[in-house]
Amino acid sequence: MSETFFRTRWFEDIPVGEFHVFGNHTFGEKEIIEFGKKYAPQAMHVDVDAAREGPTQGLVASGWHVCAVWMKLMVTYMERYATGVRDGRRNGAGIGFRNMRWIKAVRPGHNVTYTYEIIEKPEKVIRGKWGIIRSRNEGYNQYGELVFSFEIDILAERKPLVAGE
Amino acid sequence: MGAQEVSMKYWEDIESGQVFQTGSITIDAADIIEFATEFDPQPYHLDPAVAEESIFGGHCASGWQVCALMMRLLADTLERDHIPSRGSPGVQSLRWLRPVFAGDSLHAGITVTALQQAECASDPGRVQVSIDVLNQKDQSVIVLDTELLIEHRPAGAGK
Numbered sequence: 001m002s003e004t005f006f007r008t009r010w011f012e013d014i015p016v017g018e019f020h021v022f023g024n025h026t027f028g029e030k031e032i033i034e035f036g037k038k039y040a041p042q043a044m045h046v047d048v049d050a051a052r053e054g055p056t057q058g059l060v061a062s063g064w065h066v067c068a069v070w071m072k073l074m075v076t077y078m079e080r081y082a083t084g085v086r087d088g089r090r091n092g093a094g095i096g097f098r099n100m101r102w103i104k105a106v107r108p109g110h111n112v113t114y115t116y117e118i119i120e121k122p123e124k125v126i127r128g129k130w131g132i133i134r135s136r137n138e139g140y141n142q143y144g145e146l147v148f149s150f151e152i153d154i155l156a157e158r159k160p161l162v163a164g165e
Numbered sequence: 166m167g168a169q170e171v172s173m174k175y176w177e178d179i180e181s182g183q184v185f186q187t188g189s190i191t192i193d194a195a196d197i198i199e200f201a202t203e204f205d206p207q208p209y210h211l212d213p214a215v216a217e218e219s220i221f222g223g224h225c226a227s228g229w230q231v232c233a234l235m236m237r238l239l240a241d242t243l244e245r246d247h248i249p250s251r252g253s254p255g256v257q258s259l260r261w262l263r264p265v266f267a268g269d270s271l272h273a274g275i276t277v278t279a280l281q282q283a284e285c286a287s288d289p290g291r292v293q294v295s296i297d298v299l300n301q302k303d304q305s306v307i308v309l310d311t312e313l314l315i316e317h318r319p320a321g322a323g324k
Binding site (some may be wrong): 035038039040041042044055056062063064067068069071072075093094095096097098099100101102103150155 | 200203204205206207220221227228229230232233234236237240241244250251252253254255256257258259260261
């Protein structure tokens with residue numbers, strides 16, 4: 001079997017239905033507060049005591065923090081298969097997402113496992129060379145509960161046409 | 166009646182079509198590298214030289230950092246205007262339209278598109294918004310549709 005080059009595949013070689021469990025992360029109190037202070041300075045993300053008295057009944061990670069960790073684990077996972085690829089040229093750039101749902105609170109000590117499934121390859125060519133890979137991404141906590149979900153569109157380079165083909 | 170109560174803006178005080186202008190945030194190369202090192206360690210976010218040759222054509226922020234900066238602009242605006250928020254259940258759609266480069270300064274317009282009252286009085290009301298995040302040239306860098314959960318005016322609270 002040939003080696004998998006996760007990031008160097010052409011658009012045409014990426015199959016709908018491909019599924020990966022690409023990583024997991026335990027959210028610590030300190031990192032939740034750090035992210036909150038920088039990007040979402042609201043009591044539920046930065047102030048343990050106020051959060052306990054508030055509607056969330058305790059500190060919760062910002063939804064964007066849960067997303068940022070998705071990205072971190074995705075990059076780590078892809079790099080494992082990206083032997084020799086320095087710039088991720090053939091695929092990787094996101095153009096947008098839909099249906100981002102923050103379903104359950106992610107609290108200090110919670111472990112989120114992230115999954116990725118390719119659900120569609122819309123028939124659309126962007127700037128003459130890029131195709132779109134649409135994937136459904138989900139996060140499950142240590143109780144097996146779905147905590148977050150979204151569908152992202154990522155560009156993948158289409159196989160160049162060879163003259164005479 | 167405390168001074169704080171008087172200045173609070175609840176779900177009842179928000180109108181469809183209303184536009185909130187945020188303040189602005191400038192992002193530099195060190196900010197981009199710091200975020201990318203932790204969350205998005207790809208060469209076009211980490212290394213200005215490599216970035217020049219990439220699809221983005223320059224040293225640019227992770228798209229997720231742009232989302233996080235949007236959140237910061239939004240959170241600061243809610244605080245500035247004394248609007249008590251309980252966060253958001255999600256984002257219906259978001260598009261990354263342009264890269265955000267080192268040195269760019271971002272601001273946003275938040276337009277209220279719909280309002281939905283909570284069924285239970287103790288729950289927050291729903292406020293649909295379209296958010297347009299722009300750079301210093303007033304070019305949109307991301308646009309998104311999301312829903313904010315905003316507290317209802319408590320019974321007895323003065324207007």
